[in-house]
Amino acid sequence: MAEENNPYGINTTKRYVSEGAERELYASHLIRNHAKVELVDYMGGDDMAIRVATAGHGTGIFPERPLRKDFIKHLVAKGIETPFKSIQLKFNFKTPIESALTLVYEPTASVNEYSGRYSQMLDSAYTPLPGDIGDIADIDKSKKIHDEIKKIREKAVLNYQGMLRLDFARELARAGLGINNDTAFFWKNDLVSIANFVERQRKLLANESITRDIIEQIAETASKVAPESWGALTNKYFVKTISLTYPSDDEIVDSPLSPPQWSPTTTRRTVVSSLEKELFSPKPMLDHGEFQPVDYIGDDNSFAEAARISYGSGTKKLQDNINLTRSLIRDLHTSPI
Secondary structure (H helix, E strand, O other), X not given: OOHHHOOOOOEEEOOOOOHHHXXXXXXXXXXXXXXXXEEEEEEOOHHHHHHHHOOOOOHHHOOOOOOHHHHHHHHHHXXXXXXXXXXXXXXXXXXXXXXXXXXXXXXXXXXXXXXXXXXXXXXXXXXXXXXXXXXXXXXXXXHHHHHHHHHHHHHHHHHHXXXXXXXXXXXXXXXXXXXXXXXXXXXXXXXXXXXHHHHHHXXXXXXXXXXXXXXXXXXXXXXXXXXXXXXXXXXXXXXXOOOOOOOOHHHHHOOOOOOOOOOOEEEOOXXXXXXXXXXXXXXXXXOOEEEOOOOOOOOHHHHHHHHHOOOOOOOOOHHHHHHHHHHHXXXXXXXXX
């Protein structure tokens, strides 16, 4: 665990806590000694998916009382994947633009990216090491190519800085930096979409590429957040159904809303105290209905953090976050929200 990067400390929550996710939170994974992948928030896990699938009752509503792993495989084998969308992962990335394009243009993801329009581009870029340059056996030739790439990069940076000094439009000036220049972004997605995304990219991307390594790190992190759900979703053609006696509709609908099948425990995520008091507390609705909030991700400060493409409160004051959030809403820059 990367305790030094933990911005929130240890807090008690009623939400579902994934032990694997807690170990992954704020751990910065270095890819090819350059790109960085970090899980910064999550929601749900294996047990939450089961709760969603059974309307809050858990597997105890079935006379057979199936094991968690067997019921999860059963859901996937039946094509019932919606419950797994309740599991969400939020990453912070620093990658070359070339790799970022694969992630940023994924339609199922919510993205906030570093803007080269309003800020200067990051002063770093991915330069493959001599041993990573093609299949060249001649190490001296590989070093020469590596040195030439570095020279091209240095010249591009000088040109970019020169255009900025001339007050050239930033979005045009950045074009010369190339797609190996780094960018940073938040990327949030649900487990089903991530599994489908990883499967597609594995077919498209070469094994020996920085983008493929980033995709594999996403997969590894997801497997720790919800190991049984991830295993079933990524092996859907090999999972099998089990025999279950389904309860009647009135057993599901007419019974009271259920408390969680887990006890409050600690988390390293941000905790909203006022919402914690409401979790799993049934509220009346109309004449006979009721509802209860069961999970959440982030808090008020998450909007400002996403807009800044940086994680944690850092040196920013709470008032700064409030003003930034107000300006985001006023100017209709609502993607961070």
